[in-house]
Amino acid sequence: MSQRDFKDALYEQFARIGHAMSSPKRIELLELLGQGEKSVDALAAHADLPVKNTSAHLRVLRQARLVERRREGTYLYYRLADDKVIHFLKEMEELGRIRLAEVERVTNTYLRSRDELEPVTFGELRRLLKRAEITLIDVRPRDEYRAGHIPGAISVPVAELRDHLHKIPKGREVIAYCRGPYCVYSVEAMALLRRRGYRARRVENGIPEWRALGLAVAIGE
Amino acid sequence: MSQRDFKDALYEQFARIGHAMSSPKRIELLELLGQGEKSVDALAAHADLPVKNTSAHLRVLRQARLVERRREGTYLYYRLADDKVIHFLKEMEELGRIRLAEVERVTNTYLRSRDELEPVTFGELRRLLKRAEITLIDVRPRDEYRAGHIPGAISVPVAELRDHLHKIPKGREVIAYCRGPYCVYSVEAMALLRRRGYRARRVENGIPEWRALGLAVAIGE
DNA sequence: CTATTATTCCAATGATCATTAGAATAGCGC
DNA sequence: GCGCTATTCTAATGATCATTGGAATAATAG
Numbered sequence: 292m293s294q295r296d297f298k299d300a301l302y303e304q305f306a307r308i309g310h311a312m313s314s315p316k317r318i319e320l321l322e323l324l325g326q327g328e329k330s331v332d333a334l335a336a337h338a339d340l341p342v343k344n345t346s347a348h349l350r351v352l353r354q355a356r357l358v359e360r361r362r363e364g365t366y367l368y369y370r371l372a373d374d375k376v377i378h379f380l381k382e383m384e385e386l387g388r389i390r391l392a393e394v395e396r397v398t399n400t401y402l403r404s405r406d407e408l409e410p411v412t413f414g415e416l417r418r419l420l421k422r423a424e425i426t427l428i429d430v431r432p433r434d435e436y437r438a439g440h441i442p443g444a445i446s447v448p449v450a451e452l453r454d455h456l457h458k459i460p461k462g463r464e465v466i467a468y469c470r471g472p473y474c475v476y477s478v479e480a481m482a483l484l485r486r487r488g489y490r491a492r493r494v495e496n497g498i499p500e501w502r503a504l505g506l507a508v509a510i511g512e
Numbered sequence: 513m514s515q516r517d518f519k520d521a522l523y524e525q526f527a528r529i530g531h532a533m534s535s536p537k538r539i540e541l542l543e544l545l546g547q548g549e550k551s552v553d554a555l556a557a558h559a560d561l562p563v564k565n566t567s568a569h570l571r572v573l574r575q576a577r578l579v580e581r582r583r584e585g586t587y588l589y590y591r592l593a594d595d596k597v598i599h600f601l602k603e604m605e606e607l608g609r610i611r612l613a614e615v616e617r618v619t620n621t622y623l624r625s626r627d628e629l630e631p632v633t634f635g636e637l638r639r640l641l642k643r644a645e646i647t648l649i650d651v652r653p654r655d656e657y658r659a660g661h662i663p664g665a666i667s668v669p670v671a672e673l674r675d676h677l678h679k680i681p682k683g684r685e686v687i688a689y690c691r692g693p694y695c696v697y698s699v700e701a702m703a704l705l706r707r708r709g710y711r712a713r714r715v716e717n718g719i720p721e722w723r724a725l726g727l728a729v730a731i732g733e
Numbered sequence: 734c735t736a737t738t739a740t741t742c743c744a745a746t747g748a749t750c751a752t753t754a755g756a757a758t759a760g761c762g763c
Numbered sequence: 764g765c766g767c768t769a770t771t772c773t774a775a776t777g778a779t780c781a782t783t784g785g786a787a788t789a790a791t792a793g
Contacts, residue, residue: 294696295560297622301694302536302543304615305608309539312530314751315523322523331770339516344752346771351750356611365760365769372611379607386600387526390577390593394525401518473522475515535781552740565782567741572780586739586790735793742787749780757772763765 311355312383316340317348324358325377325499326431326470327438328370377499384472402478410495411466413504416441419466426465430480431498439498439508441468446512449476452483464490471497532576533604537561538569545579546598546720547652547691548659549591598720605693619694629699631716632687634725637662640687647686651701652719660719660729662689667733670697673704685711692718 311317319338323329329337335345349369352358359372371377387394402408411419419425420443429436429444436446447455449469459465465484469476477493484491502508532538540559544550550558556566570590573579578597581590592598608615632640640646641664650657650665657667668676670690680686686705690697698714705712723729 294622297696298540298694299536301615301619302539304612305539305605306534306536307612308604308608309530309533309535310750313527313534314530315520315527316751318523318526318530319519341753342770343754346769347751347753350771362760365767367770373607375607375610379603382600382603383529384526386594386596387529389596391525391528394522397518397521397525401515473519475518531780537781562783563740564784567739568781568783571741583790586737588740737792738790740788740790743785745784746782747780748782749778751778752776754775755773758770760769761767763767 307355308357311352311357312380314348314351316344317352318380320345320348320352321357321371321376321380322471322499324369324371325380326435326497328361328368329434330366330368332366333434334369374502378503381500381503398473402475408478408481409492411492412495413501413506416466416468416494419464424463426459426463428459428465428467428480430467430469430476431474435470435498437511439502439510441498441501442507442509444468444509447480449480452480456487459484459489461489464492466492466494468494469497471499528576529578532573532578533601535569535572537565538573539601541566541569541573542578542592542597542601543692543720545590545592546601547656547718549582549589550655551587551589553587554655555590595723599724602721602724622696629702630713632713633716634722634727637687637689637715640685645684647680647684649680649686649688649701650690651688651697652690652695656691656719658732660723660731662719662722663728663730665689665730668701670701673701677708680705680710682710685713687713687715689715690718692720 312321316338320334323334323337331342331345331349334349335342338345340348349358349360353360357372357376358369360367360369362368416427420427427441427444428447429440430447430449430452432448433446436444436448440446445458447458467477467480467484469480472495474497481491481493498508533542537559541555544555544558552563552566552570555570556563559566561569570579570581574581577593579590580593581588583589637648641648648662648665649668650661651668651670651673653669654667657665661667666679668679688698688701688705690701693716695718702712702714719729
């Protein structure tokens with residue numbers, strides 16, 4: 292084997308990972324899997340894709356060894372193969388944020404200027420939780436809450452928020468978190484709460500980032 | 513703008529970075545640029561590509577804002593746009609190493625079993641350098657040495673090693689380093705030195721990794 | 734201004750990929 | 764065994780990409 296062949300073979304293997312990350316839909320699927328394991332069906336629904344299509348993308352991710360799966364009855368549940376995958380994805384997004392002005396532009400267009408949202412950092416959140424001064428709500432779908440949430444948070448999926456406001460006391464500040472920095476659930480939740488007279492803010496990051504820092508995660512109801 | 517449009521636009525931006533990393537040759541080019549800035553010409557020679565082709569790949573990398581360039585006379589010199597790029601590349605390779613058994617296989621085929629090489633870690637290298645017990649040689653091309661090398665190393669490009677053995681004292685152990693963990697220069701250098709009766713080892717990582725750790729780099733001759 | 738060198742742009746080719754229809758599989762309950 | 768559901772596999776389509784020949788550009792030297 293020549294030196295050239297060796298290099299070619301080596302870089303080709305690395306490129307498999309790049310290739311897996313070269314499709315917007317595959318990135319979205321990985322991001323969703325960062326919230327916890329999910330069936331093909333559920334992934335398809337969240338990513339707005341036909342199941343067939345989702346299956347094809349998962350195949351590519353599986354070939355790059357980024358995801359694994361397990362069977363339960365007729366369902367196949369996919370999960371990230373390693374914590375490193377989320378870590379890598381976050382690095383990629385940070386590089387995007389730094390290098391690509393378009394990311395900032397797109398984000399500002401939809402989320403308004405980020406600063407207007409007065410996001411809460413994890414550090415501040417932990418201080419506030421310790422003093423028990425706030426109500427922390429997890430506005431993701433309930434199964435994602437079950438798969439892992441910040442200790443002390445209560446589950447109020449954004450779709451049910453309007454009907455469950457009675458669960459949330461008015462005197463205390465409400466802090467919402469969801470999937471991550473680009474997830475809109477907490478933005479929507481915050482807007483609704485403020486309209487109803489609550490003091491409300493959102494956390495700037497989500498569960499995958501919380502996990503990546505090695506912070507404790509509560510599981511189940 | 514709907515939530516769906518927002519997500520699509522956002523993930524499409526991130527996918528630009530994945531796409532840039534989805535070609536083996538582009539990864540090789542980034543790796544080369546991790547050694548220091550280089551002309552299209554030089555990149556083409558190192559990567560074993562036609563200049564035209566190299567130019568096209570650099571175009572893609574430039575569109576993803578991973579590289580920048582500067583003109584000097586009729587030459588264009590490309591460089592990495594940010595230290596984060598190398599950092600990201602290294603993350604990708606680590607994920608590859610963990611996830612892709614093929615990488616191990618390819619590596620072992622060419623470099624023999626890695627363990628046989630008795631690689632020196634950066635930690636050990638620094639201890640040995642402090643005690644001045646070894647001769648440290650940089651076996652990369654001379655321009656890469658000039659662009660940045662480990663303080664205390666002397667430049668002996670692997671191609672010239674055979675004719676410059678007189679520069680290297682026989683009593684002390686010789687340690688060689690090159691571009692990184694998959695670079696074969698130091699492996700070749702080590703083999704030659706051992707045949708000639710030297711005690712020789714190689715460093716397990718290279719300059720990009722040294723830089724990524726924030727360690728001091730010497731520039732020039 | 735012309736010639737020369739390094740590089741890019743344009744356009745066309747073939748290769749690879751995403752998507753999607755239709756057939757096939759795997760597990761389950763009967 | 765049969766029917767049902769979730770998912771995958773196979774194959775074909777069109778879209779995108781890498782590659783490459785030929786023309787164009789940009790800087791320099793004469």
